[in-house]
Amino acid sequence: MHCHAGAWERGAIMLKQLKIENFTVFPKADLQFASGLNVIVGENGCGKSHLLKLLYAISFENTSQGKRPNAQEPNKEILERRYAEKLRGVFHIDDLSYLSVKDLALSYMPAMGADGQVDEKAYVEASFNNTRSWTVDLSYKDETQSTCFEYNEDEAYDTCKSGFAVDHSSIDVIINTPPKKWDNVLPVFMSTRELLTIYSGFVSIYDSHYLEFDETYRDTCILLGLPLLKGKRKQQAKEMLKPLEKAMGGKALLRNGRFYLSTPDKGEIEIAMVAEGQRKLAMLAQLIATGILLDNGYLFWDEPENNLNPKLIKVIAKVILHLCDNGIQVFIASHSLFLLRELEILSKHDEFKQVESRYFSLRLEDNGSVEVEQGDTLYDLQTLVLLDEQLLQSDRFMELGD
């Protein structure tokens, strides 16, 4: 992988690598990330969102505890508990055993341990860079911050078999190597739908009732409510907000716990009355205006193209690359050939040439497992179902005749 110096050299902590074994639909995968844009493609059910959520959960927990008053150094006990809770919350599951491959009834043999026993653990290892002078040497462990955890399912599995409820308070995650220090930025997760319409009171209701929303909704709503930037960083955000505000025809405004679109000609419009695509842009704009998405951090965005017409997809493609250029490490999962092409076109422009990219294609095997192909360009991938389907549609069109 080619690693350009820019974003890494800014000293930001970023995800470098993710190794997983027996995790959801992935028997084994080793993903190496770019400091800028990371694009995941693949059919429905291939685990794109799983990857985004896993990376989000890890980066979230590598930060959140360190932000508390009197925070301790990262340690095994805290992280094991927090990872387990976060994984349950983000994947919206009661039982962590759902995260292991065997629960998907795959037909292939799970990994065998050295003793010949079936290894039913899900294994995850995420590596971050954390030095200012990071060099391309993935094996030089002293310069990496590593988070490894195994999901220990023995207890949960026995419980399931005997029909008992899983003890939610049990620690089901085993940390092998805790990170050496806390990360300093909270990651952002943007799901396929906008959250501005459900924002009002959402966090309070989420915390006091059981809702069928995963925890990323709660986390992102909290970020949406952060105070807006002031001073120099506000100016920086203003530049990035320009294309979004032009496309929305106004500015996102949070007043008394509700979102509005503030427009020059029609005044303040309640966000529910604004088109869904514009609400999505407004959500992105608000996260930029608060500074959470500005110059340092992570953005995990599931299907950014959802509910957007091509004109607006063009706008968000540019904003995504601006974010990367500013130092945000962006991970998107997409089904949109239009978005991918737009990103490719923009990446040739001088202003974005330095943005490092990485592409991942998730390929569904006959046995139901998923293999990961990866490369620095879209063309390093052999499996691009999006393209194949586009041409298969041409076949069907052609059969209609003129």
Next chain:
Amino acid sequence: MFSFPDTLSASIYDQWKSRIRFESAFKDGNKKDDCSKGTKAVDFIVLDDKTLWLIEVKDYRNPQKRKKTIPKPSKLSCLIACKIRDTLSGLVVAKMNAKNSNEREFALQALKKEKIRLVLHLEQSKQHPQIIDPVAIQQTLKILLKKIDPHPLVVDANHSHSVKWSVQSKCPKDQELYENNGSPIFTNFEHYS
């Protein structure tokens, strides 16, 4: 109808005798293994100062014809990749073994060039000019052939991009985009032994 400026040498490679012999060497109707299915070939080879251009033409304008002889769009890139592979190996053989001196010399000159460019001329019906997304074809070609040419071109008579030759649409109804009609296989290439 293709028109080439004087600065380019062009040849209808598909009609080379050595190409036909090369194909027959790998063809045996009685056998069904991979080595007996024959070879494929691009339609044109064009040479300029430094570049070997391999050109394939696909004409999807005639609905009757396209059902019978033209590959489905989803199979097109793979077919072209095979044509490129077989043409390059065919050129090596022609350079060494072609009995026709024009073919041998053309192959020799072709293999002296510094780079290879791939071009697909893709013509579609006026009623449905974008049934096949040319960019999708270009992207799949790029995936398959990036080690040969990282920037393959997909062009048509009206959008010829940076290619140095021109194409005129002769008869959209029932004729091929190009026809030999007794015209020489070689254009602007003078080698007579």
